[in-house]
Amino acid sequence: MDLMHHSSTFLLPTIPLHHGPSLTYALVVLNQTLPRFAPLLWKHAQLRLCADGGANRVFDEMPLLFPEEDASDVRRRYKPDVIKGDMDSIRKEVLDFYRSLGTEIIDKSHDQDTTDLHKCITYIRDFAPDVNKSSQLCILVAGALGGRYDHEMGNLNVLYCFSSLRIVLLSDDSLIYLLPRTHHHEIHIQTSVEGPHCGLIPIGVPSRSSTTTGLRWNLNNTEMRFGGLISSSNIVVGEKVTVQSDTDLLWTISIKKL
Ligand SMILES: Nc1ncnc2c1ncn2[C@@H]1O[C@H](COP(=O)(O)OP(=O)(O)OP(=O)(O)O)[C@@H](O)[C@H]1O
Numbered sequence: 261m262d263l264m265h266h267s268s269t270f271l272l273p274t275i276p277l278h279h280g281p282s283l284t285y286a287l288v289v290l291n292q293t294l295p296r297f298a299p300l301l302w303k304h305a306q307l308r309l310c311a312d313g314g315a316n317r318v319f320d321e322m323p324l325l326f327p328e329e330d331a332s333d334v335r336r337r338y339k340p341d342v343i344k345g346d347m348d349s350i351r352k353e354v355l356d357f358y359r360s361l362g363t364e365i366i367d368k369s370h371d372q373d374t375t376d377l378h379k380c381i382t383y384i385r386d387f388a389p390d391v392n393k394s395s396q397l398c399i400l401v402a403g404a405l406g407g408r409y410d411h412e413m414g415n416l417n418v419l420y421c422f423s424s425l426r427i428v429l430l431s432d433d434s435l436i437y438l439l440p441r442t443h444h445h446e447i448h449i450q451t452s453v454e455g456p457h458c459g460l461i462p463i464g465v466p467s468r469s470s471t472t473t474g475l476r477w478n479l480n481n482t483e484m485r486f487g488g489l490i491s492s493s494n495i496v497v498g499e500k501v502t503v504q505s506d507t508d509l510l511w512t513i514s515i516k517k518l
């Protein structure tokens with residue numbers, strides 16, 4: 261079985277060169293308080309989308325992260341490439357502002373069966389060929405955790421809807437991504453910015469057998485399921501964690517406060 265490498269280098273000020281194929285990042289900003297490292301994610305990303313009301317957050321909150329600068333200068337610097345969604349949350353002044361700067365606006369108000377995040381991922385998958393050309397595209401989603409629980413579950417569902425894409429859900433406190441059962445996984449821990457608290461969660465279906473290394477409480481052909489054991493409140497002990505499982509698992513790790 262092929263090995264998949266994971267590393268949260270997008271949380272570092274500069275992404276170190278490494279062996280193997282490099283990653284290309286796309287950023288989706290959701291309608292929640294911007295994480296403090298939003299400008300960093302923005303810098304690393306080659307394509308930036310706002311999911312509907314996420315544009316209000318960029319408009320309102322990016323200037324707050326640069327209090328010494330003129331707000332309209334900051335707003336012009338952080339111009340999303342695309343705003344997509346059902347457009348029931350974005351304010352008119354915000355829509356008009358970004359439209360005047362040339363942002364592509366995609367109104368999908370007729371689709372009330374998929375979330376705005378889902379709509380944005382579809383755009384990146386289908387209409388961003390330059391970014392997508394690289395098989396190592398990685399989509400960072402800011403503001404995906406915390407807040408309304410139905411939204412959080414909708415955001416997690418997107419990981420499963422697009423399980424062949426690398427998608428990382430982020431908040432100020434933690435990040436989450438899917439470890440597909442089709443691969444063995446090697447997770448390189450960026451100890452300066454993440455850990456030590458972590459979890460491996462079998463959402464959807466039980467895992468009959470999961471095996472890990474690099475954790476304080478490792479799994480050894482262990483069964484995990486809701487109603488039984490799931491690996492919450494685990495701790496990473498080194499700089500490398502390995503995971504193999506017969507089912508998709510969610511990997512989550514804490515993000516350090518500066
Ligand atoms: N409180 C929250 N917690 C987690 N994610 C959120 C939250 N609020 C919004 N989001 C995410 O941001 C996206 C855009 O948010 P927005 O408020 O524009 O959605 P919406 O379709 O108007 O939601 P709703 O009508 O259900 O309130 C959502 O699709 C969701 O992925």
Ligand SMILES: Cc1ncc(C[n+]2csc(CCO)c2C)c(N)n1
Binds near residue numbers: 346372373375376
């Ligand atoms: C069974 C079912 N439950 C909820 C919704 C509502 N819904 C899901 S995504 C979405 C768009 C949010 O921007 C809305 C309104 C639905 N359509 N079908």
